[in-house]
Amino acid sequence: MLEELRQEICAANQLLESSGLVKLTFGNVSGIDRDQGVFGIKPSGVAYDDLTPEQIVLIDLDGKVVEGDLRPSSDTKTHLELYRAWPSIGGVTHTHSIHATSFAQAGHALPCLGTTHADHFYGEVPVCRPLTPEEVEQDYEAHTGLAIIEHFAQHHIDPTTMPAVLQQHHAPFTWGKNAMDSIKNSIALEVCAEMALATFQLQPNTEAIPAHILEKHHQRKHGANAYYGQAK
Amino acid sequence: MLEELRQEICAANQLLESSGLVKLTFGNVSGIDRDQGVFGIKPSGVAYDDLTPEQIVLIDLDGKVVEGDLRPSSDTKTHLELYRAWPSIGGVTHTHSIHATSFAQAGHALPCLGTTHADHFYGEVPVCRPLTPEEVEQDYEAHTGLAIIEHFAQHHIDPTTMPAVLQQHHAPFTWGKNAMDSIKNSIALEVCAEMALATFQLQPNTEAIPAHILEKHHQRKHGANAYYGQAK
Amino acid sequence: MLEELRQEICAANQLLESSGLVKLTFGNVSGIDRDQGVFGIKPSGVAYDDLTPEQIVLIDLDGKVVEGDLRPSSDTKTHLELYRAWPSIGGVTHTHSIHATSFAQAGHALPCLGTTHADHFYGEVPVCRPLTPEEVEQDYEAHTGLAIIEHFAQHHIDPTTMPAVLQQHHAPFTWGKNAMDSIKNSIALEVCAEMALATFQLQPNTEAIPAHILEKHHQRKHGANAYYGQAK
Amino acid sequence: MLEELRQEICAANQLLESSGLVKLTFGNVSGIDRDQGVFGIKPSGVAYDDLTPEQIVLIDLDGKVVEGDLRPSSDTKTHLELYRAWPSIGGVTHTHSIHATSFAQAGHALPCLGTTHADHFYGEVPVCRPLTPEEVEQDYEAHTGLAIIEHFAQHHIDPTTMPAVLQQHHAPFTWGKNAMDSIKNSIALEVCAEMALATFQLQPNTEAIPAHILEKHHQRKHGANAYYGQAK
Numbered sequence: 001m002l003e004e005l006r007q008e009i010c011a012a013n014q015l016l017e018s019s020g021l022v023k024l025t026f027g028n029v030s031g032i033d034r035d036q037g038v039f040g041i042k043p044s045g046v047a048y049d050d051l052t053p054e055q056i057v058l059i060d061l062d063g064k065v066v067e068g069d070l071r072p073s074s075d076t077k078t079h080l081e082l083y084r085a086w087p088s089i090g091g092v093t094h095t096h097s098i099h100a101t102s103f104a105q106a107g108h109a110l111p112c113l114g115t116t117h118a119d120h121f122y123g124e125v126p127v128c129r130p131l132t133p134e135e136v137e138q139d140y141e142a143h144t145g146l147a148i149i150e151h152f153a154q155h156h157i158d159p160t161t162m163p164a165v166l167q168q169h170h171a172p173f174t175w176g177k178n179a180m181d182s183i184k185n186s187i188a189l190e191v192c193a194e195m196a197l198a199t200f201q202l203q204p205n206t207e208a209i210p211a212h213i214l215e216k217h218h219q220r221k222h223g224a225n226a227y228y229g230q231a232k
Numbered sequence: 233m234l235e236e237l238r239q240e241i242c243a244a245n246q247l248l249e250s251s252g253l254v255k256l257t258f259g260n261v262s263g264i265d266r267d268q269g270v271f272g273i274k275p276s277g278v279a280y281d282d283l284t285p286e287q288i289v290l291i292d293l294d295g296k297v298v299e300g301d302l303r304p305s306s307d308t309k310t311h312l313e314l315y316r317a318w319p320s321i322g323g324v325t326h327t328h329s330i331h332a333t334s335f336a337q338a339g340h341a342l343p344c345l346g347t348t349h350a351d352h353f354y355g356e357v358p359v360c361r362p363l364t365p366e367e368v369e370q371d372y373e374a375h376t377g378l379a380i381i382e383h384f385a386q387h388h389i390d391p392t393t394m395p396a397v398l399q400q401h402h403a404p405f406t407w408g409k410n411a412m413d414s415i416k417n418s419i420a421l422e423v424c425a426e427m428a429l430a431t432f433q434l435q436p437n438t439e440a441i442p443a444h445i446l447e448k449h450h451q452r453k454h455g456a457n458a459y460y461g462q463a464k
Numbered sequence: 465m466l467e468e469l470r471q472e473i474c475a476a477n478q479l480l481e482s483s484g485l486v487k488l489t490f491g492n493v494s495g496i497d498r499d500q501g502v503f504g505i506k507p508s509g510v511a512y513d514d515l516t517p518e519q520i521v522l523i524d525l526d527g528k529v530v531e532g533d534l535r536p537s538s539d540t541k542t543h544l545e546l547y548r549a550w551p552s553i554g555g556v557t558h559t560h561s562i563h564a565t566s567f568a569q570a571g572h573a574l575p576c577l578g579t580t581h582a583d584h585f586y587g588e589v590p591v592c593r594p595l596t597p598e599e600v601e602q603d604y605e606a607h608t609g610l611a612i613i614e615h616f617a618q619h620h621i622d623p624t625t626m627p628a629v630l631q632q633h634h635a636p637f638t639w640g641k642n643a644m645d646s647i648k649n650s651i652a653l654e655v656c657a658e659m660a661l662a663t664f665q666l667q668p669n670t671e672a673i674p675a676h677i678l679e680k681h682h683q684r685k686h687g688a689n690a691y692y693g694q695a696k
Numbered sequence: 697m698l699e700e701l702r703q704e705i706c707a708a709n710q711l712l713e714s715s716g717l718v719k720l721t722f723g724n725v726s727g728i729d730r731d732q733g734v735f736g737i738k739p740s741g742v743a744y745d746d747l748t749p750e751q752i753v754l755i756d757l758d759g760k761v762v763e764g765d766l767r768p769s770s771d772t773k774t775h776l777e778l779y780r781a782w783p784s785i786g787g788v789t790h791t792h793s794i795h796a797t798s799f800a801q802a803g804h805a806l807p808c809l810g811t812t813h814a815d816h817f818y819g820e821v822p823v824c825r826p827l828t829p830e831e832v833e834q835d836y837e838a839h840t841g842l843a844i845i846e847h848f849a850q851h852h853i854d855p856t857t858m859p860a861v862l863q864q865h866h867a868p869f870t871w872g873k874n875a876m877d878s879i880k881n882s883i884a885l886e887v888c889a890e891m892a893l894a895t896f897q898l899q900p901n902t903e904a905i906p907a908h909i910l911e912k913h914h915q916r917k918h919g920a921n922a923y924y925g926q927a928k
Contacts, residue, residue, distance in 0.1 A: 074460045113633075188488060195562055198661055203572055227538060229508050230509055230510070230534055258815075302926055333891055363909070580722065651719050660801075665798075673865045676829040684770060691770055
C-alpha cells in the first residue's frame with residue numbers, strides 16, 4: 001500500500017542525517033496521501049541508516065495505525081494535528097537542528113534578514129508558546145500541534161507562505177507540499193538561523209529586509225508568475 | 233575472551249572519530265561485563281582507523297590487565313573508579329569535543345535549555361572541581377574519577393539520570409548502559425553544548441526549561457512508561 | 465557547441481555543493497567564451513548532483529538563449545550585465561554561503577584583516593546598496609548587476625583586483641578569469657568572512673592589515689612578478 | 697632520493713585538506729632528513745589531490761633545490777630558516793586554519809585554557825610581531841622565519857615544548873619531530889583555538905589552567921616518564 005509514498009518518506013528521513021540536520025534519532029519526516037487520507041511516518045527510535053520503506057508506519061486521520069509493525073514516531077500526534085488543520089500541506093518535518101533550535105530555546109523569532117530567508121519564508125518565522133502543565137499532562141504531542149495551529153490562527157499567518165515554526169523550549173517544525181518539500185524547508189530554516197545569528201553578531205540592530213525585496217524574492221519563487229526552477 | 237564486548241567497544245571508539253567528536257586520539261570509550269567483573273578499553277594513542285577488537289585491553293575491577301598486549305588508555309583509572317562506584321553503569325566515554333570542553337574550560341555548568349537536553353540529561357550537567365596539586369601528584373587519573381564520584385554524592389545527583397559531567401579545566405565524561413549508550417550521551421552532550429552557546433548568544437538570560445517539560449521529555453524516553461523507541 | 469566550456473561550468477557548479485558553499489540550489493556559476501560572445505550558466509532549480517554538461521544553457525551577450533532546453537538560472541541577467549561591463553572577467557559565481565551572506569545581511573563591508581584575504585582581494589570587499597522599489601519592479605536581476613557596476617565605477621574599484629562584492633540584504637557575487645577561478649574566489653571569500661567574524665569576536669577593534677603586507681601578499685600571487693604557483 | 701621522506705611529506709600535505717585545516721591551496725608541510733641536510737616541501741599552488749611523492753621538491757640547508765622540477769612553496773624560506781635555527785625539529789607545517797588564523801589576525805596570544813592545550817603546547821602559544829616594510833621588501837619569507845626565531849629567543853621559549861606560533865596579520869606555523877608530527881600540532885592548535893574562542897564567549901575572564909595541571913598533562917605525554925601512547 002502506498003509504495004511510492006513510503007519510498008519518498010524513507011528517503012526524506014535518511015536525508016535528515018546525511019544533510020547534517022540531526023544527530024542520533026532527533027527528528028522525523030512524514031508525508032500524506034490526501035486521496036486516501038493516510039500519512040506515513042518514521043518508526044520511533046530507528047536509526048536512519050537502517051530505515052527501509054517497509055518500516056514506514058501508515059496512519060489515518062483518526063490517528064489509527066493502518067499498516068506497520070513498529071511503533072510510530074513519538075511525535076506522530078503533532079503531525080496528525082497539522083494534517084487535520086491544514087489541508088494544503090502534504091509533508092511535515094521535525095528536527096532539532098542546531099541553530100533553529102537555539103532560536104526556539106531563546107524564545108527568539110527568526111526575522112527575515114535577507115533573500116535566502118525571503119526565498120523560503122514570507123516574513124518572520126514565529127515562536128509558538130510553550131505548553132501548560134495541563135496540556136503536557138493530558139496529551140503532550142497532540143497539544144504541541146494544536147498550539148502551533150492556534151498561533152497561526154490568532155496571528156493570521158498562512159501556513160502556505162510560512163511553512164515553519166519554532167516551538168519555545170523545544171525545536172522547529174516545518175511543512176511543505178510533500179515530505180521532500182518539508183525537509184527542504186528544514187534545511188533552509190537551519191541555514192537562515194545560522195546566518196541570522198552571525199548577522200546579529202556583526203550588527204546587533206540589523207533590521208528586516210525591505211518589504212519590496214521580500215515580496216520580489218518570495219514571488220519569483222512561489223508566486224503566480226514564478227520563474228524560478230523549471231516549468232512543470 | 234569477551235569477543236562481543238571487544239567488538240562493541242572497538243566500534244564505539246571508531247564512532248568517536250567518525251561522529252566528529254574527537255580529532256587525533258583525544259578520547260576513549262570502555263564497556264564492562266558485570267558478570268565477569270572485567271571491562272575493556274581502548275589502547276593508548278592508537279589511531280581509531282587502525283583499531284581492531286583484538287587490541288581492546290581487558291582489565292578487572294582491581295585495575296589489573298587480564299588480557300591485551302598494548303598499554304591501556306592513560307585515562308583507564310578514571311573509568312575504573314566510575315565502574316567501581318556505580319554498579320548501574322555499563323560503559324564510559326571520555327572526549328574533548330569542542331563545545332562541551334569549552335563549557336568545562338569556562339567552569340560553566342550546562343543548563344537544561346530545551347527538550348534536546350531534557351531527552352538525555354535530567355537537569356543541569358554539573359561541573360566537577362579541578363584536582364588539587366596533591367591529587368594530581370599521587371594518582372591523577374584515579375583522583376579524576378574520585379572527584380566526579382564525590383561531586384555526585386555531595387550534590388545527591390543520580391548518575392543514572394545524569395549520565396554526564398564536565399571536569400573543570402579538562403573535558404567531559406559521559407556514561408550509559410553500555411559502551412555504545414555512553415558515546416551516544418557524548419554526542420547528545422556536544423549538541424546540547426553547541427546549542428546552549430548559541431542560545432546564550434541570542435539571549436544571554438535564557439532560563440532553564442520549565443520543570444513540567446523537563447519531566448515529560450525525560451520520562452517519555454526513560455521513565456517506567458516510556459514510549460520512545462521500540463518495545464524491547 | 466563549446467563542449468569544453470560546458471564541462472568546466474558543470475564541474476564548477478557541482479563544486480558549489482561539494483565544497484560546502486551552498487545548500488539546496490542556492491547558487492550558480494557561469495563562464496564565458498569571449499571569442500564567440502557566448503556564456504554558459506546553470507539551469508534554474510536543477511540539483512547539482514543531477515547536472516550534466518548538456519544542460520548548461522548557452523546565452524549570447526544580448527541575453528538570448530543560443531542553446532539549451534532548460535530555463536537558465538533566475539540570476540542570469542546579473543551575470544549578463546557583469547560580462548557586458550567588464551571585458552576582463554571570464555566567470556561569475558553567486559552563492560549564499562553562510563558567513564559572506566551574513567556580512568551582506570549586516571550591510572558590513574569585509575575588511576582585509578590578514579594575508580588570507582590579501583592573497584585574494586586587494587583591500588576591503590565592498591557592500592553594494594540595495595535596489596530601489598522601481599529597480600526591483602522593472603528588472604530585478606539586471607539591476608542587481610547594474611548596481612554592482614555602478615558601485616565599482618563610483619568608488620573607482622578595479623574588478624580585476626577586487627573580484628567580489630556583497631549585495632546588502634542579499635548575498636555575495638564573485639568573478640574571475642574563468643568559471644573555476646570565480647568559484648575559487650567564492651571559497652576564499654567565505655573563509656575570509658568566517659575568519660573576520662571570529663577575529664571581531666576576539667578583538668572588536670581589529671584594524672586592517674598594514675598596507676605593505678597587503679601589497680606584498682597580493683603582488684606575490686597576482687602581480688607582474690608573481691612567484692606563487694607554477695609558471696604557465 | 698629520500699623516497700620515504702617524500703611519501704611522508706606527500707601524505708602530510710594531503711592531510712591538510714582531508715582534515716579540514718585548509719581550503720584551496722592555503723598551506724604546506726615540509727620534513728627534513730638531518731643526516732643528508734635536505735628537506736622536502738610541497739610545490740607551490742598544486743592541488744592536494746593531485747600531489748604525488750615525486751613532485752615533492754628537495755632543498756638543502758643553503759636553500760638550493762637539490763631535486764624537483766616544480767617551483768617549491770612560496771613559503772619555503774620560512775621553513776628553511778626554522779630548520780637552520782632549530783636542529784631539534786624535523787617537520788614544519790603552515791596553515792590558514794580558521795580559528796588559529798583568527799587569533800593571529802586579532803594579535804591575540806592563545807592562552808592555555810585546558811588539558812587539550814596542555815597536552816600539546818606547554819603554556820600560551822605566542823604571537824609574533826608583523827614584519828617591517830624593509831623586511832617585507834628585502835626577503836619576506838626568510839624574515840618571517842627570522843622574526844619567529846627572534847621572538848622565541850627573546851622570550852626564552854623552547855621550540856621543543858612550544859611547537860607553534862601565530863604570526864600577527866598572517867597565520868600559524870607549527871613544527872614537530874617530523875612532517876606528520878608537525879601537522880598533528882596544527883590540528884591540535886586549530887581545536888584549541890576553536891575551544892578558546894567558545895570559552896571566552898561563555899566566560900570572558902577565563903583564566904589559564906593551574907600550573908600543576910599544565911605540568912601533569914604535558915609531562916604524562918612528553919616528559920621523561922611519559923605514559924601516553926605505546927612504548928616505542
